[in-house]
Amino acid sequence: MKPKELTRAIVQAFIIIVLLIGLYQVVLSIQSVLSYILIAAVVSLVGRPIAQLLKRIKFGNTLSSVTTIAILMTTFFGIVSLLLPVIFEQAKNLSLLNVNAFEATATKLMNELSIYLLDYGVDLQSWVDRSLAEVDYSFLPDTINTVLNGLSGFTIGVFSVIFISFFFLRDSGLLERMVMVFVADKNIKRVEKSIFSIKNLLSRYFIGLLVQITVLFIVYTLVLLIFGIPNAVTIALVCALLNIIPFLGPIIGTVLIVFLTMTSNLDASFASVTLPKTIYVLIGFTIGQLIDNFLTQPYVFSTSVKSHPLEIFIIILVGGLLFGPLGMIIAVPLYTALKVIFKEFYAHNKIVKALTKNI
Template sequence: MKTTPQTFLKFIAGTAIAAAVLFLIWYFSSIVVYILVSAVLAVMGRPLVNRLAALHVRGWRVPRWLAALVTLVVIWALFALCCSLFVPLVFNKINQFSTVDFASVVNSIGEPIARVQRDLQNLFALSESSFSLSDELTAMFRQMVDMESVNWLFSSVVGVVVSSVIALFSISFITFFFLKDDGLFYSMVTAVFPERYHDNITRALDSVTVLLSRYFTGILSESLMLTVAVTLVMMAFGMKAADAAFIGLVMGVMNVVPYAGPLIGGIFSVFVGIITPIEGMTVGHTAFVIAGSLLILKGLDDFVVQPTLYSERVKAHPLEVFLVILIAGSLAGILGMLLAIPSYTVIRVFAKEFFSQFTLVRKLTEKI
């Protein structure tokens, strides 16, 4: 199809409207996140709601509002179960960090540190009396994890808990009505657009729902598998179950953030191994075991699981996905990388519905 001045103006107008919508989404980002999380939970819980609403008990049919309420309770019960398993591990590890003697930790890896110090002194012509890498590392660790840091962390956790309570109530309230009134989310979105575009919006929302459901279920499955795999491997090397589960949890949670997350999680996991080494192993051996195991497991994950997850599930080329994540990370850091693929998926689906006359759009959306 030829590009005419009218279609070009339509494209410019659509781009301007999209920019305005994106600005409003950014400005009211917390509310938008609540709505999107509620929509995802509603998609996940809708099969259970439909099954419960179809039940008949002695001629009495279960009302949809009750089915929605029961489903919401089940969702949060599963979430509470996960928290009850992992939250104690996190607080136990924070308590361990606050009581660690960092001087003894640094002394336990004295030989590698001494070697690095000698190399630094030779490289920068530093005298032995003016620079001590052991003292610097001890001071740095104490500054990172002293009582003030623990108190600050505790205050931050309290702030997060307060915010989480507000988010929990908001998401629960919105999710209940999304579950109770089937199609409410679609109605909210289509109400923003003129009636002649409602069919396009409905088709786009159908595609977005399918693609994002596949993506999020894939992400959760991948993170759960990585958590279990890391935990079992660490326990196989003799690590205590609590420490192994904590490292597995860190890697599983950080794996949600593409590329950067596992790297940060791996560094933190090695740090945990240095603080609490495996019984019968030196600190250096423990760090090597953790780093090597995570490198192998993440290598398998990156080259076997993620290509299917990031490209097949959202119907995009792996290089395309990588560039989108890279650009989003440059613009908005970790949060941008976290939201890159879902946002790009939504943009592609709506671009296909409204701007399919452009060659670039057809090329980017041909697999959808």
């Protein structure tokens, strides 16, 4: 390669890198807006069958879109409202708690456990004392402010998604036209083909996700009913829905079920009733997660988005590192869309061939 060509190539590579870095910064700056658009696109994709059904029974375009949004909103807020009885009941349980008796029982258990561990050279009490002394409670005001800001952002996000979803449903070709604005005329056919494939794959993915949630819901409900946990159906539904968030969802669900199981049995003996029941429920939840990880998820990913579970695992990790929990949620749909696009435009690339051979 001649010096001039080499220099030109280096300059071009440098410019591309700078542009990519700039694009990444822009995406980070407007990631909330992009997230609203992506979520609205998903909502419209989920609601489109309802809207089409309403149109068949002579609903107008606008009316069918409004009705679909209303149905989806009712479903969403209905699920949220299911939490209220659980919250009120746990608050009631805590209000009836004999604090002194509970403290005495907990202290006794801690002492017994400390004595037991001392025989193995583990000084539990000293470790607990050191840990408590090292806790910096100054984080509490910041945490409260973060929660309040999060609630404010959530409210704005909900209304933004509803507004955007309405127009996506009302004009089914709106999103496609928005994309086509940036597409050269010679590539329109290929992009249209890509969009069609993406819709099919993502539709199957969301159906598979619904199957995954349903399986977990059934397993969780059975476990909670077997061990007599109050509000079993509601708790199981919430924990199953939390599973939508990869990795973090099951952890949050586990913490939630441990808390609810223990607070539902505060009037019972901790050592003989509450603790064993909590352990049994955790075992049941673990079985549910094993079923999900080794049966349901591989089936969903292999049949819907045509991706290997390890491939999905890496993509979810990358999404989480770049954009946090939201990135983990949208990682699979976004990756699937990118695979379809790359297959359409770079079908002869060796890496693309390997990644998209099943699509």
